[in-house]
Amino acid sequence: xxxxxxxxxxxxxxxxxxxxxxxxxALTLLLGGLGAAGAVQIxxxxxxxxxxxxxxxxxxxxxxxxxxxxxxxxxGYAVLGALFGASVSFDAFHDLGIWTIxxxxxxxxxxxxxxxxxxxxxxxxxxxxxxxxxxxxxxGLLPMSAMGGSLGGDERxxxxxxxxxxxxxxxLIPISFRLFAGYEPQGxxxxxxxxxxxxxxDWIMLLTAIILGTVVGKLIRLPSHTFLGPFVAVLIxxxxxxxxxxxxxxxxxxxxxxxxCGIGAGFAKIKARTVANILGHGASVxxxxxxxxxxxxxxxxxxxxxEFPALALAFAPGGMAEMTLVGFALGLDVAFVIGHxxxxxxxxxxxxxxxxxxWSNARKAD
Numbered sequence: 001x002x003x004x005x006x007x008x009x010x011x012x013x014x015x016x017x018x019x020x021x022x023x024x025x026a027l028t029l030l031l032g033g034l035g036a037a038g039a040v041q042i043x044x045x046x047x048x049x050x051x052x053x054x055x056x057x058x059x060x061x062x063x064x065x066x067x068x069x070x071x072x073x074x075x076g077y078a079v080l081g082a083l084f085g086a087s088v089s090f091d092a093f094h095d096l097g098i099w100t101i102x103x104x105x106x107x108x109x110x111x112x113x114x115x116x117x118x119x120x121x122x123x124x125x126x127x128x129x130x131x132x133x134x135x136x137x138x139x140g141l142l143p144m145s146a147m148g149g150s151l152g153g154d155e156r157x158x159x160x161x162x163x164x165x166x167x168x169x170x171x172l173i174p175i176s177f178r179l180f181a182g183y184e185p186q187g188x189x190x191x192x193x194x195x196x197x198x199x200x201x202d203w204i205m206l207l208t209a210i211i212l213g214t215v216v217g218k219l220i221r222l223p224s225h226t227f228l229g230p231f232v233a234v235l236i237x238x239x240x241x242x243x244x245x246x247x248x249x250x251x252x253x254x255x256x257x258x259x260x261c262g263i264g265a266g267f268a269k270i271k272a273r274t275v276a277n278i279l280g281h282g283a284s285v286x287x288x289x290x291x292x293x294x295x296x297x298x299x300x301x302x303x304x305x306x307e308f309p310a311l312a313l314a315f316a317p318g319g320m321a322e323m324t325l326v327g328f329a330l331g332l333d334v335a336f337v338i339g340h341x342x343x344x345x346x347x348x349x350x351x352x353x354x355x356x357x358x359w360s361n362a363r364k365a366d
Contacts, residue, residue, distance in 0.1 A: 017069055024067035031066075032056050032261035036253070048256035049141065050163060056264030061272050066265035073262040074226050076255035077146045078210050079247050081227040083255075084143070084345075085209075085234030086246035099336070101304040102311065103343055109296050109315060110347050113138060116292075117285050125281050127157060135161035135282070138289055138317040139348030142256070145263065146227040147352065156270075157278055159263045164282025169290060169318040177309070177330070199244075206245040209233040231349070289317040306336065314340035 018025070035055025039047030060066045117136025121127045127135065134148030141162040149155030210230040216222075217229025234245050247255075267275065297311035304311075310332045313323045327337040 014069070014071055021067050021069075024065045025069075025072075028056060028066045028068055028261050028265055029257070031059060032257050032264070036257050036260070048253045049260040050166075052257045052260030053159065053163065053264045056261050057267050057275065058264075060265055060267040061270060061275060063268075066261070066268060068258065068262035068265045070262065073259050076258040076262075077142075077227040078214060078230045079251055079255035080142050080146075080259070081213070081230035082206060082210050082234040082245065083247050083252045085231040085236075086238050086244070087342075098305075099339060102300055102306060102314065102340065105296050105300050105303075106315065106340055106343055107347055109293065110138075110344060110351060113289055113292060113317070114348075114352070117288070120285065120288070121161070121281065128153065131157050134158050134352065136285060137348050137352050138165065139345055139352060140318075141166060142259065143227060143231075143345075143349060144352070145259075150226070156263060156266045160275065160278045161282035161285060164279045165286035165289065166318040168283050168286035169316055172287075172290060173313070173316045173323065202244045202246070205237055205241070205243040206234070206247065209237050209245055228349075286317065293317055310336050313337045315344075316341075317344075 032052030032055055035053075036048050036051035039051025039054075056066045114133065114137050118129070118132045121132035121135055122129060125132070130148055130151050130153035134144045134151075134153055135158045137144050141159060144162055145155050145159045148158045210233065213229035213231070213233025214226055215229070217225030217232070222228050222232075237243055237245050293315035294312060296315050297308055300306065300311050301308050309330060310327065313327045313332065314337050316323050323337055323341060327333070
């Protein structure tokens, strides 16, 4: 088969898949969309991915004909890579000078948390190294699932462990602050789609950055190039030009629904007991991360000028929007919370692929 023949054969195979399973695809997207709408109504964390994921997961385990081909999820990962790249601005770094100690603590927290979580998931749960590593990295459900899956890990397990960590964090931290710090939840807050529409130039720059980032990422063998390639390309455009290459909310929401449905549909023929077991281990990892984060917060109250509530929210392993809402209600510096939550994400995005590669090489040498 020649280089020119290969893409055409892949296209033919994809069209054959669609002809045979188009009705299953439509049903999956419909039910996943309803799951997202329901999650939005109850103000669930990450509703546009967790709603479809949980809905299609339950239906898949129950035997419903859920189906999303992997190739259809690839554009979704590219859109989300672009979304994260567009969310970073120079404003996020203007206070780094006075955050040196706490940011250094964040780097140490990341460096300790990932190996400990990986060891637990390998030794106790029996997961393979790739799956355990990216399940243990508190860097977000979407990027960790994308990178881990592209490197051969079990994306379904990674997504479930990451989901459990996020849910545990979003539940325990606000409840603790309500009981001990006087926090009152903002019950009426619901994040929905906005009417933002990019200008034509922004659309062109966004699409160009996504395509070039994906192609260059593949050429240089960047891990999860369909996600990290657009992330880096859009980040560069965002920081060096006047363009606003930010995917509109409708596109970002659709991408998350697509990915959530794809992950949930992958649980077909898997027993409910197995799913519950994975979620249990994910919750254990999440609680361990929270305990370690609180220990860092206590230590840094002695080493930095910041107080425990702000540090606790800054180090909480997940739920940036929810942690920021708690900080806002308590009158804390929300820029401090957002900056550290974003800092953890960027640290892990930079650390995870290369640390994983070095760790894997060391294991092979042994």
